[in-house]
Amino acid sequence: MHTSTVCFCKKCGFSKFEDKVVQGIGKVVTYTIITVPPAGFEEYTPYAFVVVNLDDVDQRISGFMGGISTPADLPVGSAVRVYGYDERGLLIKFH
Amino acid sequence: MIKSVESVCVLGAGSTKYGKLDDSIVDITVQASADAINSAGIEPADIKAGYISNVFGIADKQVHLGPVIMSNLGISDRPSLSIESACGSGSVSFREAYANVAAGFYDCLLVAGTEKVTHTGTEWTTTYFAYCSDFFHEGSAGASFPGLFAAMARAYLTEFGATEEDFAQVAVKNHNNGILNPKAHLRKKITIDDVMKSAVVASPLKLYDCCPFSDGASAVILCTEEFAKKTGGDYIKVTGSGRGGSPAALQGREHITTIPSTVIASRSAYKMAGITAKDVDFAEVHDCFTIAEIVDTEDLGFFEKGKGVEAAREGRTALNSDISINPSGGLKSKGHPIGATGVGQVVEMYDQLTGQAGPRTVHDAHIGLTHNFGATGASCAVHIFESV
Numbered sequence: 001m002h003t004s005t006v007c008f009c010k011k012c013g014f015s016k017f018e019d020k021v022v023q024g025i026g027k028v029v030t031y032t033i034i035t036v037p038p039a040g041f042e043e044y045t046p047y048a049f050v051v052v053n054l055d056d057v058d059q060r061i062s063g064f065m066g067g068i069s070t071p072a073d074l075p076v077g078s079a080v081r082v083y084g085y086d087e088r089g090l091l092i093k094f095h
Numbered sequence: 096m097i098k099s100v101e102s103v104c105v106l107g108a109g110s111t112k113y114g115k116l117d118d119s120i121v122d123i124t125v126q127a128s129a130d131a132i133n134s135a136g137i138e139p140a141d142i143k144a145g146y147i148s149n150v151f152g153i154a155d156k157q158v159h160l161g162p163v164i165m166s167n168l169g170i171s172d173r174p175s176l177s178i179e180s181a182c183g184s185g186s187v188s189f190r191e192a193y194a195n196v197a198a199g200f201y202d203c204l205l206v207a208g209t210e211k212v213t214h215t216g217t218e219w220t221t222t223y224f225a226y227c228s229d230f231f232h233e234g235s236a237g238a239s240f241p242g243l244f245a246a247m248a249r250a251y252l253t254e255f256g257a258t259e260e261d262f263a264q265v266a267v268k269n270h271n272n273g274i275l276n277p278k279a280h281l282r283k284k285i286t287i288d289d290v291m292k293s294a295v296v297a298s299p300l301k302l303y304d305c306c307p308f309s310d311g312a313s314a315v316i317l318c319t320e321e322f323a324k325k326t327g328g329d330y331i332k333v334t335g336s337g338r339g340g341s342p343a344a345l346q347g348r349e350h351i352t353t354i355p356s357t358v359i360a361s362r363s364a365y366k367m368a369g370i371t372a373k374d375v376d377f378a379e380v381h382d383c384f385t386i387a388e389i390v391d392t393e394d395l396g397f398f399e400k401g402k403g404v405e406a407a408r409e410g411r412t413a414l415n416s417d418i419s420i421n422p423s424g425g426l427k428s429k430g431h432p433i434g435a436t437g438v439g440q441v442v443e444m445y446d447q448l449t450g451q452a453g454p455r456t457v458h459d460a461h462i463g464l465t466h467n468f469g470a471t472g473a474s475c476a477v478h479i480f481e482s483v
Contacts (some may be wrong), residue, residue, distance in 0.1 A: 032245035033298040039222040041237040049238040060346035064236045076253045089236025
């Protein structure tokens with residue numbers, strides 16, 4: 001899947017992009033643990049919504065991380081990786 | 096012939112109470128509009144066009160609000176439009192209305208903002224609001240709006256060593272102001288302890304860190320100074336208007352703890368008004384969550400980055416302190432009917448700068464600022480107002 005939806009480069013406006021396979025491994029930049037979920041996420045609550053800085057490319061991604069119930073479970077800077085995609089968006093777990 | 100005008104003014108203002116309202120979205124919008132018309136001392140026929148801001152009209156079975164409101168005001172022949180820019184709809188609509196008066200298209204306009212959502216319940220309101228995020232990246236992965244601001248809060252706690260109690264200061268202060276506002280949704284004194292013990296919504300934000308879901312409508316009359324003078328009514332001047340944008344998703348921002356659109360919009364508004372942040376006597380800022388007010392007061396230039404939390408802790412943003420932030424009670428206490436909020440902030444400017452704010456009056460205030468954004472600040476408008 002593509003993790004970016006832009007059509008033009010924000011720095012130079014260039015519009016020809018090449019596909020690049022990324023490892024999907026990175027560090028947690030910030031996150032929250034959701035206890036009052038939007039519709040469709042009730043059965044997964046609590047869970048974390050995380051923003052991740054990818055290691056091998058200058059890009060961040062956001063995704064769903066299950067099994068997180070207190071801040072002690074997920075220090076900022078934790079190493080994580082993408083392991084799938086479903087109705088919960090990008091699925092992320094500890095690397 | 097169209098001729099640009101020098102000064103654009105707010106001549107009248109009106110609001111419903113914010114909270115859980117029984118009347119329909121059309122009824123509340125018409126009530127606020129009629130109040131603004133009466134406050135201005137004009138007739139509906141003086142209004143040349145209507146700018147209506149709203150996000151979830153569909154939840155109360157009414158979109159295309161413009162012509163419906165104009166018809167109910169007895170001026171169905173006047174043009175109107177509806178503007179949606181998430182929680183920033185009101186200020187974005189105000190800006191477009193401002194530009195049209197300044198350009199000379201109309202000498203008198205109605206700007207009305209409205210929202211009616213509480214009847215849909217917490218889960219569906221949470222779900223609808225999540226549609227305002229960059230859904231592909233955020234809402235689809237389970238991010239609620241409190242969740243996105245909680246992610247900003249987590250980053251702020253990590254970067255600046257603030258505490259959750261510091262954030263709670265904002266809620267306590269805004270409730271203190273809201274108690275003095277008869278139109279406010281949550282008129283209740285709260286303590287730091289109340290905030291800390293309230294249920295966690297999206298860690299580290301708790302229920303009392305969050306503004307409520309509110310219904311409500313606000314309206315103002317915007318006109319040329321020439322028109323205002325002819326009516327003989329009280330008016331204030333719009334001296335600065337700025338807009339800005341940010342990457343729609345948090346992940347696209349270089350710094351998670353700053354909202355670029357606020358910085359861009361405010362600097363543009365300051366430049367136009369010929370002032371700096373230091374000249375602002377009071378401000379209505381977008382405090383949808385306690386962390387938002389901290390970030391806003393830094394991005395607007397009132398405090399250095401990372402110091403907003405210290406200012407809140409020291410009470411420097413309380414009513415009639417260094418700078419009165421959210422004398423109305425803000426979104427946190429006055430409430431947040433999202434399509435109305437940006438217009439409601441202008442109502443507070445009008446009340447404060449024409450001496451009609453009662454016990455929440457900011458003393459010796461001449462310059463006020465409104466700051467209102469959509470989503471996590473993806474869209475933003477800042478306006479500067481001065482008394483005459």
